[in-house]
Amino acid sequence: MTDPSFLFGQFVSGLTTAMFLFLIASGLSLIFGVLRVLNFAHGSFYMVGAYSAWQMVQWLGPRTESFWLAVLGAACAVALMGVAIERLLLRHLYGREELYQLLFTYAVVLVLGDFAKYTWGTQQLSVPRPPSLEGAVQLFGVQIPYYSLFIMLLGPLIALGFWLVLSRTSAGRMIRAAALDREMLTALGANTGWIYAGMFAVGSFFAGLGGALVTPVRAIVPGMDVEIIVEAFIVVVIGGLGSLWGTLLGALIFGQVLAFGILVFPGFSIFAAFGLMAAVLILRPWGLLGKPLK
Amino acid sequence: MSARRIPWVLIVFLVIVWIPWLGSRYYTFLATDIVILALFATSLNLLLGSTGLVSFGHAAYFGIGAYACAILTKTHGLPFLAGLAAAPLAAASFAAFFGFFCVRLTRIYFAMLTLAFAQIVWAICLKWNSVTGGEQGMPSVPYPDMDWMAALPLLGALRVGEKYYLVVLVVVALCFALLHMIVHSPFGRMLTVIRENRERAQFIGIDVRRYELAAFVLAGAFAGVAGALFGIFNRGVFPDLAYWSKSAEVLIMTLLGGMGHFWGPAIGAATLLFLHQLITAYTQFWPFILGTILIVLLFVFPGGIVGAIHAFWTRFRKRGPRA
Numbered sequence: 001m002t003d004p005s006f007l008f009g010q011f012v013s014g015l016t017t018a019m020f021l022f023l024i025a026s027g028l029s030l031i032f033g034v035l036r037v038l039n040f041a042h043g044s045f046y047m048v049g050a051y052s053a054w055q056m057v058q059w060l061g062p063r064t065e066s067f068w069l070a071v072l073g074a075a076c077a078v079a080l081m082g083v084a085i086e087r088l089l090l091r092h093l094y095g096r097e098e099l100y101q102l103l104f105t106y107a108v109v110l111v112l113g114d115f116a117k118y119t120w121g122t123q124q125l126s127v128p129r130p131p132s133l134e135g136a137v138q139l140f141g142v143q144i145p146y147y148s149l150f151i152m153l154l155g156p157l158i159a160l161g162f163w164l165v166l167s168r169t170s171a172g173r174m175i176r177a178a179a180l181d182r183e184m185l186t187a188l189g190a191n192t193g194w195i196y197a198g199m200f201a202v203g204s205f206f207a208g209l210g211g212a213l214v215t216p217v218r219a220i221v222p223g224m225d226v227e228i229i230v231e232a233f234i235v236v237v238i239g240g241l242g243s244l245w246g247t248l249l250g251a252l253i254f255g256q257v258l259a260f261g262i263l264v265f266p267g268f269s270i271f272a273a274f275g276l277m278a279a280v281l282i283l284r285p286w287g288l289l290g291k292p293l294k
Numbered sequence: 295m296s297a298r299r300i301p302w303v304l305i306v307f308l309v310i311v312w313i314p315w316l317g318s319r320y321y322t323f324l325a326t327d328i329v330i331l332a333l334f335a336t337s338l339n340l341l342l343g344s345t346g347l348v349s350f351g352h353a354a355y356f357g358i359g360a361y362a363c364a365i366l367t368k369t370h371g372l373p374f375l376a377g378l379a380a381a382p383l384a385a386a387s388f389a390a391f392f393g394f395f396c397v398r399l400t401r402i403y404f405a406m407l408t409l410a411f412a413q414i415v416w417a418i419c420l421k422w423n424s425v426t427g428g429e430q431g432m433p434s435v436p437y438p439d440m441d442w443m444a445a446l447p448l449l450g451a452l453r454v455g456e457k458y459y460l461v462v463l464v465v466v467a468l469c470f471a472l473l474h475m476i477v478h479s480p481f482g483r484m485l486t487v488i489r490e491n492r493e494r495a496q497f498i499g500i501d502v503r504r505y506e507l508a509a510f511v512l513a514g515a516f517a518g519v520a521g522a523l524f525g526i527f528n529r530g531v532f533p534d535l536a537y538w539s540k541s542a543e544v545l546i547m548t549l550l551g552g553m554g555h556f557w558g559p560a561i562g563a564a565t566l567l568f569l570h571q572l573i574t575a576y577t578q579f580w581p582f583i584l585g586t587i588l589i590v591l592l593f594v595f596p597g598g599i600v601g602a603i604h605a606f607w608t609r610f611r612k613r614g615p616r617a
Contacts, residue, residue: 038402038405038406089589089593092593093592096596097348098348098401098402098405099342099348099545099549100592100596102348102350102405103542103545103546103549103588103592104588104589104592106542106546106585106588107584107585107586107588107589107592108585109585110581110582110584110585110588111581111582111585111586111589113581113582114579114581114582114585115582117579118579118582226539230413230538233406233409234410237406237410241402268417268421270417270421271414271417271418271421274410274413274414274417275414277406277410277413278395278407278410278411278414281395281399281403281406281407281410282395282398282407285399285403285407286403
């Protein structure tokens with residue numbers, strides 16, 4: 001049980017889970033931060049990203065470097081879909097109560113879930129790893145696939161990229177302003193409608209990217225949308241809705257709780273994750289690194 | 295005006311009480327399903343419509359009620375009435391504990407915490423194999439003892455499912471009477487004050503959290519009754535009864551019927567279940583249809599069926615004298 005290489009293995013697996021979840025949850029958190037909409041459909045975007053990546057790999061030929069093209073294509077397709085949904089429907093609900101927005105995004109979950117079943121069927125699909133990342137490295141007696149290493153590096157890089165854009169560019173300044181006071185920004189002449197659309201596109205892009213990148217590791221099945229959205233909710237709530245670094249922290253905590261929870265109380269690790277979510281909401285509703293809503 | 299009001303509720307009750315004698319198992323099945331879920335949706339509306347609290351975890355109390363009744367009657371062999379009494383007690387105790395924390399939060403955070411607690415309940419049901427049967431759930435929860443009905447006129451010839459429908463109808467009718475009393479009592483009015491303006495309610499000295507908690511507990515208790523009845527009707531209880539998509543389903547029912555009216559959720563439950571039966575006969579893509587209905591509802595009829603009828607009726611009456 002206390003075999004160090006085993007513990008290290010659990011740690012690494014928790015870290016990989018965390019980074020995948022961060023990819024998805026960061027979009028969810030950013031959308032909430034600016035639009036104040038809790039997007040249930042985010043998991044569906046992730047699922048559509050996975051299926052689109054599979055479809056494009058089929059077109060481009062599996063086991064080649066065109067995998068990366070497929071991943072990028074899938075993420076862009078999901079981003080386009082997100083913008084269409086936001087511009088055509090969701091934006092008309094901004095002034096309304098949260099319940100309407102929540103149920104609208106839930107309606108999108110239902111529609112996209114059946115759309116995926118109709119288009120790609122119900123059997124499990126999978127995508128092989130790209131040739132450049134096949135194989136594994138041996139570290140402290142643990143086999144770590146190159147692909148997992150890549151994901152573990154990509155997560156922090158994306159967090160850093162987000163942070164640079166948000167804090168150092170004029171577009172980032174606009175986004176932060178939109179999150180703080182939409183009316184004021186509109187009064188100053190900025191086109192907040194397109195800022196919202198852009199944020200939704202970026203958030204959807206990362207949901208799609210997460211879905212596409214997960215295909216070599218996990219099976220693509222119907223129901224993956226509902227499963228991931230609950231996990232992403234846990235992550236953003238722990239870290240703080242709307243907080244980027246909070247989401248990263250939340251993902252890291254969630255990954256480790258899941259990986260080590262299995263050792264402490266087998267079978268109940270998901271219970272521990274929900275318990276953690278409830279505890280954070282009770283003690284600090286705005287999350288570990290978030291700010292209280294006005 | 296009010297003296298000439300048609301007693302719709304009584305009429306509907308007197309009509310649906312005869313459903314078992316239509317002789318169709320299918321109608322009785324559908325009617326039982328509708329009556330139970332109408333109670334579930336109406337219990338949610340005590341939070342949603344009356345108090346203005348968006349709970350995204352109401353299925354937890356439905357599930358707790360179902361498991362409490364099933365554990366007592368199946369595992370411990372106690373009579374149905376004991377199970378039926380235990381269900382709202384268990385659901386209300388959990389609602390009191392969870393609600394204590396939930397009412398400290400508002401809006402989106404309230405919704406998230408109810409969701410988190412509901413998922414905890416679901417996880418317990420899923421993993422605590424020795425008590426809840428884990429993933430397999432608890433199949434074949436026993437029917438209540440309904441042999442005494444054989445001695446009564448008309449009832450003797452009924453099948454067990456049809457007798458059970460009558461039991462459900464009586465229990466649900468009692469619950470509806472209680473809920474109606476609660477909503478129209480001074481306590482219910484206080485909830486409306488909180489819904490309309492929470493800050494103002496606090497300002498004039500109402501202990502808002504205490505009222506919200508009371509509403510949460512009551513809503514949980516009635517959801518527990520609905521769950522207990524459903525577990526028997528469903529011939530088993532499963533963890534999915536407490537899963538978050540079930541909470542979303544009951545929210546949709548409430549919204550479809552109209553949360554601004556006492557009977558709205560019941561009408562929503564009836565409409566949704568009826569449509570479900572109708573549409574699944576043609577296509578397996580029911581969620582797609584449901585999602586589409588929901589989108590149309592949100593954009594075109596935000597007041598639900600009752601709201602739409604009401605708007606139509608007032609316009610009709612305004613035009614009436616002129617024509």
